[in-house]
Amino acid sequence: MSTQELLCIGPECGARFPIGEVIYTCPRCQSLLEVSAPAPLDVEAARRAWRERRLSDAPEDRSGVWRFRELLPFDDMRHIVTLAEGNTALLEAPRAARYAGLDALLFKHQGFNPTGSFKDNGMTVGASQALRLGMKTVACVSTGNTSASMAAYASAAGLLPVIFLPHGNISYGKLAQALEYGALTIQVEANFDEILRLVRELAPKLGIYLLNSVNPFRIEGQKTIMAELLEQLGWRVPDWVVLPGGNLGNISAFGKAFRELRSLGFIPRLPRFAVIQAEGSAPFHDYFRRRGEFHPVAKPETLATAIRIGDPVSWPKAIQVIDETNGVVETATEQEIADAKAVIGQCGIGCEPASAATLAGIRKLAAAGVIGAGELVVAVLTGHVLKDPDYIYRYHTGQLETPSGARIEPRFANQPVTARPDAGEIAALLERYHRH
Numbered sequence: 001m002s003t004q005e006l007l008c009i010g011p012e013c014g015a016r017f018p019i020g021e022v023i024y025t026c027p028r029c030q031s032l033l034e035v036s037a038p039a040p041l042d043v044e045a046a047r048r049a050w051r052e053r054r055l056s057d058a059p060e061d062r063s064g065v066w067r068f069r070e071l072l073p074f075d076d077m078r079h080i081v082t083l084a085e086g087n088t089a090l091l092e093a094p095r096a097a098r099y100a101g102l103d104a105l106l107f108k109h110q111g112f113n114p115t116g117s118f119k120d121n122g123m124t125v126g127a128s129q130a131l132r133l134g135m136k137t138v139a140c141v142s143t144g145n146t147s148a149s150m151a152a153y154a155s156a157a158g159l160l161p162v163i164f165l166p167h168g169n170i171s172y173g174k175l176a177q178a179l180e181y182g183a184l185t186i187q188v189e190a191n192f193d194e195i196l197r198l199v200r201e202l203a204p205k206l207g208i209y210l211l212n213s214v215n216p217f218r219i220e221g222q223k224t225i226m227a228e229l230l231e232q233l234g235w236r237v238p239d240w241v242v243l244p245g246g247n248l249g250n251i252s253a254f255g256k257a258f259r260e261l262r263s264l265g266f267i268p269r270l271p272r273f274a275v276i277q278a279e280g281s282a283p284f285h286d287y288f289r290r291r292g293e294f295h296p297v298a299k300p301e302t303l304a305t306a307i308r309i310g311d312p313v314s315w316p317k318a319i320q321v322i323d324e325t326n327g328v329v330e331t332a333t334e335q336e337i338a339d340a341k342a343v344i345g346q347c348g349i350g351c352e353p354a355s356a357a358t359l360a361g362i363r364k365l366a367a368a369g370v371i372g373a374g375e376l377v378v379a380v381l382t383g384h385v386l387k388d389p390d391y392i393y394r395y396h397t398g399q400l401e402t403p404s405g406a407r408i409e410p411r412f413a414n415q416p417v418t419a420r421p422d423a424g425e426i427a428a429l430l431e432r433y434h435r436h
């Protein structure tokens with residue numbers, strides 16, 4: 001077991017618990033928990049080891065999460081379950097930069113992961129903790145990606161995955177993954193927030209280990225996305241890191257990563273964060289407009305179903321990250337998300353709808369002068385383009401509608417055309433296409 005502990009983040013509590021305790025929130029004050037900071041490191045030696053491990057064939061070295069193991073609360077690699085996650089691409093996207101009004105824009109594409117989303121970075125650590133604790137059954141409530149990821153890692157580890165989904169509100173791609181990876185899949189007639197409340201109550205009673213992002217080990221794994229980004233930038237700190245916000249686990253993880261890497265001496269400063277929410281599911285944005293109490297959104301709506309969340313669990317951690325990095329929170333409309341997504345597609349990159357909220361938000365923040373055209377901006381694309389093919393087809397064929405039934409204008413439409421098996425007809429088609 002690691003020498004690190006679980007810390008309560010409650011300002012008046014600060015209780016500490018052993019790393020092997022099966023708790024998700026503080027038993028004394030109900031606040032969120034986090035893993036204590038890693039031990040001091042020799043910066044140069046660690047940077048060298050992290051790079052050199054990429055040349056090794058050992059599974060724990062090939063993983064883009066476990067090669068940063070000095071940042072994780074595991075002393076030995078005996079219990080880990082890995083599917084060679086992480087090591088995702090950092091891609092330049094000049095066309096998207098022009099669309100946003102920036103000189104340059106980089107996409108850190110977490111869709112390149114084994115199950116196609118950033119959840120794999122967290123799940124390899126969460127599932128490994130379940131193994132280390134000797135748990136047999138793991139569960140999560142999900143808008144789709146967490147469930148796909150948990151199903152894969154649990155099955156790979158020989159654990160039983162149990163998944164709770166909001167019935168009718170996840171994409172088929174994600175549901176298909178859960179089924180294929182062998183999870184017991186329960187579709188509940190309620191939204192994400194309602195189901196999460198239910199399952200958080202149920203899990204301890206049934207002896208099930210909960211792998212939602214309220215689990216501090218998930219957050220630990222997601223930290224490595226930022227370590228890897230910094231490595232890819234030659235340890236230059238970006239001016240902005242932009243990401244979509246749903247349950248707010250990822251922003252909490254990214255903030256913790258930068259905080260720790262700064263105090264360990266890897267970087268001299270923090271970037272600014274921009275969290276983008278879908279307009280109909282934006283409680284975090286509402287909070288920063290008004291401050292005061294945090295108010296959930298009772299009936300969150302968005303076609304970007306991954307971030308259709310009204311009562312995000314990690315809001316206290318996320319507020320801290322925005323405050324300490326002079327960050328901002330912005331919203332994007334359904335039309336803005338759909339168009340930004342098509343532009344990311346035209347870059348040859350592609351992503352799922354929630355991920356495209358980043359580009360939509362950057363465009364607004366650049367137009368408002370918050371993000372400068374010459375700044376170093378990295379947007380995190382959280383999920384793969386094939387997670388939600390139905391959305392893509394509807395957009396390009398002009399059939400996509402907002403949750404309230406308004407038509408989304410396919411401004412970047414690319415309609416499929418139909419032809420008979422006739423060489424002349426096809427040649428004429430191509431001729432017309434070229435003239436366009």
Ligand code: F0G
Pocket residue numbers: 117119141142143144145146147213244245246247248249250251306307352354355382383
């Ligand atoms: N992007 C994608 C593709 C997601 O799947 C999620 C969350 C987010 C962004 C938001 O990240 O919750 O850390 O703020 N999906 C969760 C799920 C809720 O169940 O798959 P967050």
